Amino acid sequence: MKALFISCTLKPSPAPSNTEALAAVVADALQERGVTVEHVRLADLDVPPGVQTDMGDGDAWPGVHERLLDAEILVVVTPTWLGRPSSIAQRMLERMDAMLSETAENGTPVAYNRVAGVVVTGNEDGAHHVISEIGGALGDIGYTVPGQAWTYWNQGPGPGAEYPETEHGHEWSHSTGRLMAHNLHAVATALAAQPVPPPQS
Template identity: 90%
Template sequence: MKALFISCTLKPSPEPSNTEALAAVVAEALQARGVTVDHVRLADLDVPPGVVTDLGGHDQWPDVHERLLDAEILVVVSPTWLGRPSSVAQRMLERMDAMLSETSPDGTPVAYNRVAGVVVTGNEDGAHHVISEISGALADIGYTIPGQAWTYWNQGPGPGDEYPQTDHGHEWSHSTGRLMAHNLHAVATALAATPVPAHQE
């Protein structure tokens, strides 16, 4: 089983990402269950805006698309900006919109029988809104969203320390992240055993 973590930080490598630091807890818990984990940071790639899989030219989204189709588990990793998902996360979802019209050989949409979850950080509130926005879009595309398939961390209202600068709230965020990994793996395993079949009119 494979998992793909898509980081939607605004920071290009090698700048450290606070949200990726929390996502590492989820990745480690999945690896402990035998899952192969792959990572991509979209800020490092040339991914122009659009709603198709391949825009041609220097577009690097097609490679990400292939990695999506190679993974049974997707984890979207997004910071919170102004209480909302990052602009990179929005662009990712817009490019994934093309998957609505793509089907597997048996006729099922390509996102079916795959699960997804969300990891969010920010030094202000808004994590639940970010989780809802991303999870709702992924469900529209066809992903299955298990119960408790997210974790987040925030400092609280107003400016303050960032995730790596404090131990505040880490115990809860980490335990919730390990539960998230457990649920993602369990539901992905169930779907592999009994996949959703193609719909027949």
């Protein structure tokens, strides 16, 4: 079983990402269950705006799309900006919109029988809004979003320390992240054993 973590931080490598630091807890828990984990940071790639899988020369999205189709588990990793997902997360969802019309050989939409979850951080509130926006969009695309398939950390109201600068809230965020990994793996395993069949015309 494979998991793809797509980081939507605004920071290109090698700048550290607070949200990726929390996502590592989820990745470790999945690896403990035998899942192969791969990471992609979209800020390092040339992904132009659009709603097609391939926007032509220089577009790095087709490679990400191929990795999406090779993974049973998707984890979207995004910071919170102004109480919303990052602009890169929005662009990711817009490019994934093309998957709505893509099907496997048996006619099943390509996102079916795959699970997805969300990891969010920010030194401001808004994590639940970000989780609901991304989780709802992934459900529209065809992913199964299990219950409690998310974790987040925020400092609280107003400006303050960032995730690596404090231990505030880490215990809860980490335990929730491990539960997230458990639920993602359990539901992905169930779908592998009993997949959703192709829609009947």
